[in-house]
Amino acid sequence: MRLTYIIRLSILLMAATPLTSRAQDDSPPGQILFNTKSCNACHGKDGKKAILAFPNLAGNDKTYLLTQVHEIRDGQRVGSNDDTGNPRTAGMKAVVHLLSEEELGQVTDWLSSSPAAKPIALDPPPSVEMLAKGKELFASKGCIACHGEAGKKPLMPGYPFLASQKKEYLMNQVNDIKSGARSNGLTMVMKPITEALTAEEIDQITTYLSQEPR
Numbered sequence: 299m300r301l302t303y304i305i306r307l308s309i310l311l312m313a314a315t316p317l318t319s320r321a322q323d324d325s326p327p328g329q330i331l332f333n334t335k336s337c338n339a340c341h342g343k344d345g346k347k348a349i350l351a352f353p354n355l356a357g358n359d360k361t362y363l364l365t366q367v368h369e370i371r372d373g374q375r376v377g378s379n380d381d382t383g384n385p386r387t388a389g390m391k392a393v394v395h396l397l398s399e400e401e402l403g404q405v406t407d408w409l410s411s412s413p414a415a416k417p418i419a420l421d422p423p424p425s426v427e428m429l430a431k432g433k434e435l436f437a438s439k440g441c442i443a444c445h446g447e448a449g450k451k452p453l454m455p456g457y458p459f460l461a462s463q464k465k466e467y468l469m470n471q472v473n474d475i476k477s478g479a480r481s482n483g484l485t486m487v488m489k490p491i492t493e494a495l496t497a498e499e500i501d502q503i504t505t506y507l508s509q510e511p512r
């Protein structure tokens with residue numbers, strides 16, 4: 299199963315990193331931990347090339363990142379099942395306990411201070427009209443109130459940046475909040491907004507956000 303593969307890959311990546319290489323690495327502590335603790339197995343190089351439907355993490359709000367790690371670790375954030383039948387957070391929950399609280403702070407410090415990933419081109423490319431509709435809905439449906447213009451200026455620490463995030467991840471989160479599969483943290487504020495969105499509107503908004511550079 300894919301979850302088992304990810305966990306095994308994470309363990310292998312940790313074991314394959316020579317201790318001498320870690321000792322000689324002059325990279326920031328958070329970056330070293332991100333690589334040696336296997337975060338890069340799912341979230342990609344420097345948190346910018348995530349595999350499957352996992353999110354890119356670089357450049358996001360530190361408070362948000364740290365809160366999500368805590369809530370996944372503690373079972374407060376779950377989410378719908380992926381195509382293997384496991385909750386989307388199961389892979390991370392299985393490995394996040396390998397980091398101490400100090401190490402979690404170092405990793406999220408480094409990620410939040412790193413440049414965000416560039417938008418991933420969609421195939422087929424969205425039309426100008428679809429992007430314009432997504433932008434209009436993002437404002438008219440109230441998303442802009444917490445996430446700021448184009449998802450680039452969160453209202454306060456604890457809210458995520460949305461611009462340039464992977465479309466599949468954004469869609470999964472909106473649908474999980476709408477269905478109640480994800481109910482942690484500040485999602486209670488977002489739930490009534492998502493419940494009023496149609497599937498087409500969710501597609502339009504997440505397409506727009508995914509193509510907005512940071």
